[in-house]
Amino acid sequence: MAKKILCIPLDPVHDVGIKLIRNQLAQHGHETELLSPDLPMEAIVKKAAQGKYDFILVSRTLGYGVAELLARFNDLLDAAGVREVSKIVIGGKPITPELAAELGFDKGFGEHSTIEEVLAYIEGREVSNASIGPKRSKRDIPAGHSYKFYNPVVERLLSEICDKLIAWTSTKTSPGIERAKLREEILASTDEKKRAALEVRYLSLSDDAIRTSKTKNVFPKGVRRVSNTELDALKDFLRRSRPHIPSTIQHNPDQPLIFKFLGSGCPLMDITHGKICERWGVNGFLIINPSWEARYEGLLDGYLTHENDGTITSLDNLRLIRQSLDANTLLTVRAHRGLNTPETVLLAGEAGADLTKIDLVYGSLGAGTDPQRLAVDGVEAIRLAARYNMPFDIPGNDELSGVPAWKTLAGLLVNVMLGVKLGAKPILKPLFCYGPHIVINGQMKQNFVDYNAAKIFALREIIDCPIWPGEPIAFMTQTEERVQSANSTSYHAALAATLGVDAITIASTDEAYSRGPISITSRIDSIRAVTDAFRFMGNAQIAPTRHAEAFTEDLIEQITDVLKEVNAKENLPQAINAGILGSEEDGAYPGKFGAGSMSNEQ
Amino acid sequence: MSEAPVIGVVGTAKNTGKTTTLSYLIQHAERRGLRIGITGIGYDGEELDNITFLPKPRLHIPPDTIVTTSEHCLPISTARYDVLERTGMVTSLGEVLILRITKPGLVVVAGPNRKSTLATVVGKMKNVGVDFLLIDGSLNRLAPMAVAEKIIFTTGAARNIDISVLAEEMKTIERAFSFRAHVRELPAFRSIALLGKKMTLNLGIISLLDGDDASMVLEKLTDKTEYLYIPGLVSASALQSLIQRLPNNRPQLILSDPFTLLLSSEPPVLSSVLDLFDKKQLHLFFASKPELTAITINPFYPRSTGTAFAAAFVDKNEMLSQMHSAIHTPVFNVKEESEMLFSLCSPQ
Structure with missing residues (x-):
């Protein structure tokens, strides 16, 4: 039945909301009247009393003394008998049910209320779930990409490099690969005795620190078990968390997915941050492990927390995080650096992660692992990623050490070809940043747009592969000032959207300066900034200057030259050790962890 | 039917001491073994003020008290209770319920907030049987409080930091209550x-x-x-x-x-x-006339620091003395004279 509704903008400026709602109510067949915003209270009360309205909707922003003003407004309506006839409803950004009650209204609608909720209330029916807020859905990032090469020269070079690498690794194994196999057997085994025997073999292939943790319960410094009380508290928190209407960051479905890091050291804090970020529309998270974890042979078990950067990638931790997050939230587990790469991919797959992160080049040059060891482990890890149907992303963060973009991009492409050959789905992650090499050599003197765009154009001229700039975007353009950081992130996000990439990783505004765990407010800063940038851009375009074309041509030529040099070497590790993909002069140093640990496969 | 006096605590503004006054009345009534009934027309008892984000006292409710509040307030309350009646009335915080407290604790009291529905629940609580019935006001709200029989006004620096203005204002309020039924x-x-x-x-x-x-x-x-x-x-x-x-x-x-x-x-x-x-x-x-029973004063006010609010105070003795000389109604600094305030409200 049509209702009779009086709309009162008690605020001369902020009356857009009530006009919008009035329009919707009228479209749904209700009889509405809108008062002008400057009437004295007595005139409003007289109008309200004469009209015999079913509902009186009031909009007002809150400020000093406004609470008292609104309370008085309700008093006047009450004393005039209007409240016997009409329900009095307040709408405004800061309005909560508690505030509506305190001010004396029958009902309140706030920033996160939907038009459907208002309509349902007016029409005296349940809210239709179909229209509550945006639905979260899981996008398959590689879908729609063919992995077809458009540059035959680059394709041939990559193919030869990868064939040699696969052949070179085919006769080799490592403690990392053996542990991954043992772990798989342990997880599959139902026989206690057999499992115990497998555990003993696992420990024989592990470092002392891991052995001591498992046999004597003495953990590396700063690590302890999460207590049952803490786990119960988490369950209680998740149970009590109020249902919410999630925001969406994307203004249209073609805009990039938004990823954030999780790696506070504590899985419970990660989950708490994750749940809040989900509410603000973040599509996925990358779990970042502690740097020491990469240096030890062997992984720890159980629910573990770590009083430092990086969350321990035990199966229990990964499962806990996966199960606590929304089923439609994408989860990536970093595997590529260190001595546990294949096993980490296996655990990620077992825990239900959606993606993993493997980069044979960066893992050696920027993360300290011996190039030969990581080549052997990496090939196996990519095979496992293919088996678990987890796409893997390849972060080009070598550029942050000072490696020029073309060397880094050449390294990314080697990983892509390796992935394609091993049946996996690789994702390119060129940096969107003001890298040290760029600072020194001036490619971004004119603007930040041309060179970042040129990287994407160059990769796209070479192959049709998903692209996910990272990691995070806007690196080295952000400062300690949160507003500046949020702005800079949002500009880079706008550029990413305009270039039509598949996803981006964004930092919190205190990511580089938090001096400890980053804060949730700073996470929301950058999410909100990017949401606004996406809204601002819509489907409009940022136009790079003609320099972008020249940069693109240069990059393709430089990438081709680097790959020729790589291919001139016997295998990829040799090329890495020779500095072809990043030299000591650039700031890249081939890692030493796990050197000489490979053996020929039995 | 019991002859419980219905006490309404009315504020001249937010932060003038409604909840504090109410808490003292509850404590005294409990000490004397009276069965208390309580409802409120706002959302009092929250940990932080909804607007200034400063901490507010919360109501601690003794066992066997009859409480009227809205359903959504229950999960954040720590007391245990039996639901005596679901009234079918609805506030923005859900259906209005009448409860009997079985285990004491903190309760957020947010009942119906207009005059006619408040009168209905007051009637219902009287029917359950109470000795002492309290209505907690909200902000500066007045209209529903006409349901009460005895009115306590709370005023203080949060309303105005100029004490002489407050005294003058209270004189006018007293004058408004001076006419007969x-x-x-x-x-x-x-x-x-x-x-x-x-x-x-x-x-x-x-x-x-x-x-x-x-x-x-x-x-x-x-x-x-x-x-x-x-x-x-x-x-x-x-x-x-x-x-x-x-x-x-x-x-x-x-x-x-x-x-x-x-x-x-x-x-x-x-x-x-x-x-x-x-x-x-x-x-x-x-047509109906509640009695102006007492006035309580509160020297506290939230002073704006530009980005937030900080606690500040005016001279409480000066405040009391100016009030005493302006009006005949008893005036109390509730934190020091709650016993006397209670004796004016109690059923004996």
Whole structure:
């Protein structure tokens, strides 16, 4: 039945909301009247009393003394008998049910209320779930990409490099690969005795620190078990968390997915941050492990927390995080650096992660692992990623050490070809940043747009592969000032959207300066900034200057030259050790962890 | 039916000490073994003030208390309770429930917030059987509190940091409560009416809001009109316009309750309207009249620091002394004199 509704903008400026709602109510067949915003209270009360309205909707922003003003407004309506006839409803950004009650209204609608909720209330029916807020859905990032090469020269070079690498690794194994196999057997085994025997073999292939943790319960410094009380508290928190209407960051479905890091050291804090970020529309998270974890042979078990950067990638931790997050939230587990790469991919797959992160080049040059060891482990890890149907992303963060973009991009492409050959789905992650090499050599003197765009154009001229700039975007353009950081992130996000990439990783505004765990407010800063940038851009375009074309041509030529040099070497590790993909002069140093640990496969 | 006094705690503004006053009354009533009933017209008892984000006291409710609150307030309350009745009334925080507290604890009390529904739950709580019934106000809200029989006004620096203004204001409030309740039987309908010997004229509107309403009353007025009854709201400007054009000494005016006078305008304007009544020798009555039992003062106020609010205080002794000299109603600093306040409210 049509209702009779009086709309009162008690605020001369902020009356857009009530006009919008009035329009919707009228479209749904209700009889509405809108008062002008400057009437004295007595005139409003007289109008309200004469009209015999079913509902009186009031909009007002809150400020000093406004609470008292609104309370008085309700008093006047009450004393005039209007409240016997009409329900009095307040709408405004800061309005909560508690505030509506305190001010004396029958009902309140706030920033996160939907038009459907208002309509349902007016029409005296349940809210239709179909229209509550945006639905979260899981996008398959590689879908729609063919992995077809458009540059035959680059394709041939990559193919030869990868064939040699696969052949070179085919006769080799490592403690990392053996542990991954043992772990798989342990997880599959139902026989206690057999499992115990497998555990003993696992420990024989592990470092002392891991052995001591498992046999004597003495953990590396700063690590302890999460207590049952803490786990119960988490369950209680998740149970009590109020249902919410999630925001969406994307203004249209073609805009990039938004990823954030999780790696506070504590899985419970990660989950708490994750749940809040989900509410603000973040599509996925990358779990970042502690740097020491990469240096030890062997992984720890159980629910573990770590009083430092990086969350321990035990199966229990990964499962806990996966199960606590929304089923439609994408989860990536970093595997590529260190001595546990294949096993980490296996655990990620077992825990239900959606993606993993493997980069044979960066893992050696920027993360300290011996190039030969990581080549052997990496090939196996990519095979496992293919088996678990987890796409893997390849972060080009070598550029942050000072490696020029073309060397880094050449390294990314080697990983892509390796992935394609091993049946996996690789994702390119060129940096969107003001890298040290760029600072020194001036490619971004004119603007930040041309060179970042040129990287994407160059990769796209070479192959049709998903692209996910990272990691995070806007690196080295952000400062300690949160507003500046949020702005800079949002500009880079706008550029990413305009270039039509598949996803981006964004930092919190205190990511580089938090001096400890980053804060949730700073996470929301950058999410909100990017949401606004996406809204601002819509489907409009940022136009790079003609320099972008020249940069693109240069990059393709430089990438081709680097790959020729790589291919001139016997295998990829040799090329890495020779500095072809990043030299000591650039700031890249081939890692030493796990050197000489490979053996020929039995 | 019990003869429990119904006490309403009314604030002149937020942060004037409603919840503190209420807490003391609860403590004293509990100590004397009285069964308390309590409801509130707002959302009091939250940990932080909804607007200034400063901590607020929360109500600790003793066992066997009868509480009326809204359903969504229950999960954040720590007391245990039995639900005695689901009333079917709804606030923005869900259905209004009548509870009996079985294990003491903190409770957020947010019952119905308009006069007629408040009157209904007060009746229901009396029927359950209570010795001492409290209504917690909200902000500066007045209209629903006409349901109470004894009124405690809370005022303080949060309303105005100028003590002399507060004292002057309270003098006007006291004056509004000084008129008597009317004993004549009033019409069953709820409209402005002209009443005389064997005559009742229904004017068809509830409230007297502007000069047009006043003119309509004046047009219908005759020598036979003894009383002008206004059951709804009156505005100061309409009252002024009416009184100025009335003859001296008649008709007598009957308003709903003292709160309608307080709602007609801010105290300084109301004071001049009441002067006008005196000048014209007009008599004013109320259809129902709660007693102004006491006033409590609170020297605290939230001082804005630009980005947030900080706690600040005015001189409490100066405040008490100026109040005492301005008004006859007992004034208490509730944190020091709650015992005396309670003795004025208690059923014995």
